[in-house]
Amino acid sequence: MEKPLDRASKGLELAPTLARRGSPLARGAEQLARLDATKLDDARKGDFEAHLARAELSPLRATHLEVLQLNVGKVCNQTCAHCHVDAGPEREEAMSRETAELALRVLGASDIPTLDITGGAPELNPNFEWIVCEARRLGRHVIDRCNLTVLAANPLAHLPEFFAEQRVEVVASLPHYRALNTDRQRGAGVFERSIAALRRLNALGYGVEGSGLRLVLVTNPVGAFLPAAQASAKAEWKRELARLYGVVFTDLYTITNMPISRHLEWLERSGNLERYLQTLVDAFNPLAARSVMCRTMVSVGWDGRLYDCDFNQMLELEVGDARESRPVPRHLRDFDPELLATRIVRTGRHCFGCTAGAGSSCGGATT
Amino acid sequence: MDTYYDPADLAKFAQLGKHSPDLAKKFFDYYGAVFADGALSARDKALIALGAAYAVQCPYCIDAYTQETLKHGCDLEQLTEVAHVAAAIKGGAVLAHTVQTKNAAAKVGM
Numbered sequence: 397m398e399k400p401l402d403r404a405s406k407g408l409e410l411a412p413t414l415a416r417r418g419s420p421l422a423r424g425a426e427q428l429a430r431l432d433a434t435k436l437d438d439a440r441k442g443d444f445e446a447h448l449a450r451a452e453l454s455p456l457r458a459t460h461l462e463v464l465q466l467n468v469g470k471v472c473n474q475t476c477a478h479c480h481v482d483a484g485p486e487r488e489e490a491m492s493r494e495t496a497e498l499a500l501r502v503l504g505a506s507d508i509p510t511l512d513i514t515g516g517a518p519e520l521n522p523n524f525e526w527i528v529c530e531a532r533r534l535g536r537h538v539i540d541r542c543n544l545t546v547l548a549a550n551p552l553a554h555l556p557e558f559f560a561e562q563r564v565e566v567v568a569s570l571p572h573y574r575a576l577n578t579d580r581q582r583g584a585g586v587f588e589r590s591i592a593a594l595r596r597l598n599a600l601g602y603g604v605e606g607s608g609l610r611l612v613l614v615t616n617p618v619g620a621f622l623p624a625a626q627a628s629a630k631a632e633w634k635r636e637l638a639r640l641y642g643v644v645f646t647d648l649y650t651i652t653n654m655p656i657s658r659h660l661e662w663l664e665r666s667g668n669l670e671r672y673l674q675t676l677v678d679a680f681n682p683l684a685a686r687s688v689m690c691r692t693m694v695s696v697g698w699d700g701r702l703y704d705c706d707f708n709q710m711l712e713l714e715v716g717d718a719r720e721s722r723p724v725p726r727h728l729r730d731f732d733p734e735l736l737a738t739r740i741v742r743t744g745r746h747c748f749g750c751t752a753g754a755g756s757s758c759g760g761a762t763t
Numbered sequence: 764m765d766t767y768y769d770p771a772d773l774a775k776f777a778q779l780g781k782h783s784p785d786l787a788k789k790f791f792d793y794y795g796a797v798f799a800d801g802a803l804s805a806r807d808k809a810l811i812a813l814g815a816a817y818a819v820q821c822p823y824c825i826d827a828y829t830q831e832t833l834k835h836g837c838d839l840e841q842l843t844e845v846a847h848v849a850a851a852i853k854g855g856a857v858l859a860h861t862v863q864t865k866n867a868a869a870k871v872g873m
Contacts, residue, residue: 577838615836624836628804632836 401520403549404473405485409583411475413484414658422482424712427656430664431745434673442677444747451682455719456691456741458704461733463693464503465512465758466491467706468521470698473546476569476582478616478659480710483516490516491698495728496523499696500530502731512693512758514541514706519552532562539565541758543582544590547597556593560600565610567649567758568594573636577618594643603645611644614760616651620668622679622753623650626761649760652676654707654749676748684755687762690741700728704741706758707749713742773823806835810845817849 414422421427440446448454469490472483491499503511511531518524518540531538540559547555559566568590572578575587594611598604603611613633617623630648637643653659655673663669694715695703702725703709716724717740724739725732755762780787798808809831816824832842 572836572838574838574840576840617834617836618838619833621830621834624806624834628800628806629836632804632806 400549400552401471401473401485404520404546404552408474408545408585410485413475413486414482414661416486419661421657421661424710427660428711428744430660431655431673434670436674436677438677442745444743444745447680448685451685453685455717456743458737458739458741459691461506461508461692461694461737463510463512464508465514465693465695465706466499467514467695467697467709468518468524469516471520472516472543473520474543474583474586477662478581478653480654480657480659480707481516482657487516489698490521491523493523495700496527498700498728500527502728503531503536504534506733510537510539512539512541517543517546519546519555525558528562528564537565538562539567542566542568544568544570544593545586547593548589556596556600560602560609563609565612566597566602567612567614569614571615571618573633573640581618591641591643598644610646612647612649613645614649614651616653620663620672622675623652626650626754651760652749652752652756654746656707656746657710673745676752679752680748681751681753681755681763683763685751687755688750689757689759694736696728702726702728707746708742711746715739717742768822770826773826809835810837813842814845814849817846818853
């Protein structure tokens with residue numbers, strides 16, 4: 397029988413992952429080294445901690461825990477050109493039931509209000525629905541970071557109804573409200589299937605005012621530049637998606653592309669790396685730095701390891717900055733909410749991606 | 764090879780102030796205010812600026828406002844339509860002047 401992954405990938409343009417190609421950029425340390433070796437014109441030598449110090453934020457500490465973000469694996473039915481996870485159909489890393497149970501025990505023992513589920517395409521993890529149901533049973537808000545196309549294929553086609561029953565917030569990636577740039581970044585065929593999924597979600601009340609079912613769209617630039625201003629982009633997207641496709645949504649998040657993984661490879665290949673990193677550094681915004689998401693979240697990898705954010709996870713930078721006076725637990729089984737809530741965040745040049753301009757986070761602009 | 768237009772010169776636009784700082788300040792203040800969100804959004808203004816850049820065929824402006832409109836989330840199909848708007852206005856302006864030809868011809872022709 398055809399697997400859900402095969403069905404969800406069918407008809408979409410795919411490219412081999414960095415891991416499959418054996419690229420050195422598949423390793424976090426190599427990505428960090430390339431960023432550090434990039435020439436920059438900067439009085440603080442492109443040192444992120446020095447910029448934090450200028451904003452009186454070094455060392456950057458978490459303030460409290462609002463979100464437990466579970467990355468349930470790297471398996472995806474798409475291979476987007478900018479993917480920071482290097483996800484794709486050929487990846488096999490997936491959170492086991494045992495690790496998922498551990499995560500839910502940690503959530504239940506804490507007062508963290510939100511479980512944010514990401515991937516890969518999180519819906520392709522066999523434990524996905526169980527995780528959602530358990531978190532909802534604990535009374536927590538659940539966010540699913542959805543690529544939309546995965547909802548089109550059986551046996552996952554029931555998921556929109558499941559989301560509505562469980563009152564899951566759907567945060568869906570769509571770089572543009574037209575096909576050209578969406579398919580250029582996410583693969584040919586993605587846009588048409590995404591619009592079909594949005595219409596199904598709309599029909600269930602998602603994105604419809606007064607329904608309480610939040611449907612958030614996430615847009616990121618299709619190129620080496622910063623995203624548009626979130627508020628004016630939202631107004632334009634509302635107008636254009638309604639005009640072109642009759643689609644409605646609750647909110648629009650603009651997210652800056654992080655210069656890591658496949659996006660880093662593209663930046664290098666297209667000769668844009670130096671200019672893009674310079675743009676991020678020049679646009680360092682102390683206000684955005686104050687509100688970065690790592691200060692209020694913990695990111696969990698498919699194998700239960702803990703990170704400051706999903707980007708640090710992909711760069712294999714586990715929690716526990718060298719400046720800590722006490723060791724910070726690095727795995728779910730040793731989860732210590734108090735220590736994690738005030739931990740020092742590990743940083744690097746990639747962090748300029750979250751502090752540039754209006755700021756960027758899993759919740760969009762931060763200023 | 765020497766050329767009249769060098770992409771690197773775009774960044775030198777700010778040096779306009781070197782020999783007339785007061786006038787340059789007035790211009791840049793005005794320029795900044797023109798492109799801020801107002802009755803028209805900054806995105807709409809950037810698209811109009813690109814159309815005007817095509818019409819006046821300024822390579823610096825075309826470069827700058829192509830990048831600016833991309834930052835506002837426009838795609839290449841949308842930017843190509845901007846070029847067609849400029850082409851239609853410029854072409855229409857040419858064709859509208861055929862009335863002058865007709866008028867002139869009517870005066871002297873049989």
